[in-house]
Amino acid sequence: MIRFAPAAALVAVAAAIPSASAQQGDLAAVQAHLRSVDSMTAAFSQTDRAGKVLTGTLTLKKPGRIRFQYEKGVPILIVGDGKAIWFLDYSVGQRSRWPIGDSPLGVLIDPSRDISKYAKVVPSGSPNVLSVEAYDAKRPEYGRITMxxxxxxxxxxxxxLQGWVALDSQKNRTTVRLSNQRFNVPVSDNTFRFNDPRRGTRRN
Incomplete structure (x- = not known):
C-alpha cells in the first residue's frame, strides 16, 4: 500500500528536477493512463485545509461524469453530469455549478485534453511514485491539481491513480486518497442523476 506524505510535501519542489526526456516520458504515461480509463469506482477519503476528513464512494465515467457520494449523514453531493460540475448542499438547499473545463477535476474526466500543454512532473521522493501537477497559467481561476x-x-x-491534491483559486487545499480502485467497470448513466436541493426534484 502506498503511503501519502502530508499534502504540502506532495506539491513541494525538491532539489532534484526530472530531465526533459523523463518529463515527456512520464507525461506520456499519464496521458496513456487517462485515455485508457473509461470508468472507475473507488473508495475515497477527503481531507480539507482544516484537517476535517470525510469518506465516501467515487464513481467516474467518461466523458464528463463523476460522482462523490459522501458517507451517510453528510448532506453534500458533488456530481459531474457530462456538462458541468455541481456542488449540492441539501442542508441549506443550495447548489453551485461550474463548467467542467473550469474545474481541476476536468483533467480526470475529459479524455480530449492534452495534459502535456499544461502539466509537469514534480519530484515525489520515490521511483515508484509519479506526481503530476496540472495548472493553466492563463486561467489561474481554475485552480490546480497534483495527481x-x-x-x-x-x-x-x-x-x-492513488489520489490528488486540489488547490482552488481561493487557495483552499483538498487532499483525496483512493482505495479499492476498479477500472473500466460497467457504470449506469443514472448514477449521475441527482435531486435539486432547491426543489427536491430529480435532475438528469
Whole structure:
C-alpha cells in the first residue's frame, strides 16, 4: 500500500528536477493512463485545509461524469453530469455549478485534453511514485491539481491513480486518497442523476 506524505510535501519542489526526456516520458504515461480509463469506482477519503476528513464512494465515467457520494449523514453531493460540475448542499438547499473545463477535476474526466500543454512532473521522493501537477497559467481561476500515481504494470497505462491534491483559486487545499480502485467497470448513466436541493426534484 502506498503511503501519502502530508499534502504540502506532495506539491513541494525538491532539489532534484526530472530531465526533459523523463518529463515527456512520464507525461506520456499519464496521458496513456487517462485515455485508457473509461470508468472507475473507488473508495475515497477527503481531507480539507482544516484537517476535517470525510469518506465516501467515487464513481467516474467518461466523458464528463463523476460522482462523490459522501458517507451517510453528510448532506453534500458533488456530481459531474457530462456538462458541468455541481456542488449540492441539501442542508441549506443550495447548489453551485461550474463548467467542467473550469474545474481541476476536468483533467480526470475529459479524455480530449492534452495534459502535456499544461502539466509537469514534480519530484515525489520515490521511483515508484509519479506526481503530476496540472495548472493553466492563463486561467489561474481554475485552480490546480497534483495527481499521485503508483507505477503498477497491471494497471491501465502502467499507473494506478492513488489520489490528488486540489488547490482552488481561493487557495483552499483538498487532499483525496483512493482505495479499492476498479477500472473500466460497467457504470449506469443514472448514477449521475441527482435531486435539486432547491426543489427536491430529480435532475438528469
Amino acid at each position: 499521485i500515481f503508483e507505477r503498477q504494470a497491471s494497471a491501465p497505462g502502467g499507473l494506478m
